[in-house]
Every structure is written in structure tokens, then in C-alpha cells.
Amino acid sequence: DIHVTQSPSSLSASVGDRVTITCRASQSISTYLNWYQQKPGKAPKLLIYAASSLQSGVPSRFSGSGSGTDFTLTISSLQPEDSATYYCQQSHSTPYTFGQGTNLQIK
Amino acid sequence: EVQLVESGGGLVQPGGSLRLSCAASGFTFSTYWMHWVRQAPGKGLVWVSRIKSDGSNIRYADSVKGRFTISRDNAKNTLYLQMNSLRAEDTAVYYCARDPDYGGYSRLDSWGQGTLVTVSS
Numbered sequence: 268d269i270h271v272t273q274s275p276s277s278l279s280a281s282v283g284d285r286v287t288i289t290c291r292a293s294q295s296i297s298t299y300l301n302w303y304q305q306k307p308g309k310a311p312k313l314l315i316y317a318a319s320s321l322q323s324g325v326p327s328r329f330s331g332s333g334s335g336t337d338f339t340l341t342i343s344s345l346q347p348e349d350s351a352t353y354y355c356q357q358s359h360s361t362p363y364t365f366g367q368g369t370n371l372q373i374k
Numbered sequence: 375e376v377q378l379v380e381s382g383g384g385l386v387q388p389g390g391s392l393r394l395s396c397a398a399s400g401f402t403f404s405t406y407w408m409h410w411v412r413q414a415p416g417k418g419l420v421w422v423s424r425i426k427s428d429g430s431n432i433r434y435a436d437s438v439k440g441r442f443t444i445s446r447d448n449a450k451n452t453l454y455l456q457m458n459s460l461r462a463e464d465t466a467v468y469y470c471a472r473d474p475d476y477g478g479y480s481r482l483d484s485w486g487q488g489t490l491v492t493v494s495s
Contacts, residue, residue, distance in 0.1 A: 305419075361421075363409075368419070
């Protein structure tokens with residue numbers, strides 16, 4: 268199975284900050300990497316697919332990059348509504364494993 | 375509007391069975407792959423199973439293989455998860471999710487609200 272590791276597990280940042288979350292796969296997955304946002308008590312929401320494609324309706328302050336084993340989710344200017352837990356997921360091969368999550372809080 | 379509505383969750387004793395359903399509307403269900411993902415209380419997301427649009431190409435997580443069965447009825451626009459031999463560690467919110475699988479890139483672009491399964495005596 269492909270293991271996916273996210274870092275950091277939690278972070279706190281201020282409105283307007285540039286925030287970066289990283290995801291590392293245990294083997295090369297090309298660009299088969301998705302990012303999701305989940306708010307408490309809600310279902311996850313797709314932000315980025317295929318490593319860098321922005322899902323329709325998602326604000327352009329969210330972006331993704333990377334290929335192979337190392338990937339990044341960037342929020343260019345943090346907004347209050349971005350407080351949530353973020354997950355990466357590899358879709359290279361089943362089981363489609365998720366990272367352990369990054370809890371992002373607003374200072 | 376795309377809607378996925380799960381049902382069938384509840385309290386069940388260890389060793390028991392449950393069947394979850396996911397009713398889809400607002401899109402052409404028969405053209406999408408579908409997945410089940412679960413989340414134990416206070417924990418992260420765990421992928422459980424997926425099924426191709428035509429009911430083929432089924433895969434499971436090792437933790438549920440041999441105990442859970444995914445299926446779909448495209449005439450009824452419904453996805454199912456039959457869960458047998460349930461264990462305490464199966465306790466979680468179970469989400470169904472849609473996957474357009476365009477260009478071979480799987481991603482879960484719409485999710486239901488989830489249904490809670492609690493396995494306890």
C-alpha cells in the first residue's frame with residue numbers, strides 16, 4: 268500500500284498569511300494526488316485534484332503543486348473561513364490512502 | 375443540484391450486520407464511479423471501497439475485505455454497502471462520494487452528509 272504523510276499535523280496562522288501544507292507519498296504517484304477541506308461536522312470538500320487542478324467553485328487562493336512523491340497545498344492569503352482540517356489523498360492505486368490531516372487554525 | 379443521501383446507519387452489536395444505502399440525485403448516476411469513505415470519531419478519513427459505473431472493478435481496503443460488499447443499482451440510482459461481522463473498530467461516520475474519474479484521475483468531487491455506524495454491545 269502507498270503511505271501518505273502530511274505535515275504539519277497542525278498550524279496556526281493569521282488572516283492574510285501564506286500557508287503551505289505538504290504531503291509526501293511513500294512511492295512515486297506521478298500527479299495522482301487530491302486535496303480536501305473538512306470543517307467540523309461536515310463532509311469533506313474537494314479543493315485540488317491531479318496535484319494542481321483547481322476544482323470548480325474553489326477560490327483561486329488555493330493552489331496545489333508537486334509530482335512524484337512530494338506535494339504542496341498553498342493558501343496564498345488566508346481567510347477566516349479557511350479554518351478547517353485539510354487532507355491529501357493519493358489516487359494512484361487502491362487503497363486510495365489519505366494523509367492524517369492538518370488542522371489549520373486562525374490566530 | 376447534486377445530492378447524495380446516506381441512510382441505514384445505527385447501533386449494532388459486534389458480529390452483527392448493517393446495510394448502508396446512498397441515494398443519488400441531480401446527476402447521471404450510472405456514469406460515475408462511487409466510493410465509501412469512513413471517519414471514526416475524532417479521527418481522519420479512511421478509504422473503504424469503490425465500484426465502477428457499471429458495477430465492475432470493485433476494490434476494498436484490507437481492513438474490510440471479506441466482510442463488506444459494495445454494490446449499486448443504477449436503475450434506482452443507489453449505492454450500497456453491506457457490512458457483516460462488524461467490529462468495534464468499524465464504528466465511524468460512513469460517507470458515500472462520487473468520482474468522475476475523468477482521464478483516469480480518481481477524485482471525490484461530491485460527498486453525502488454521512489451516516490453514523492456504532493458497533494457496541
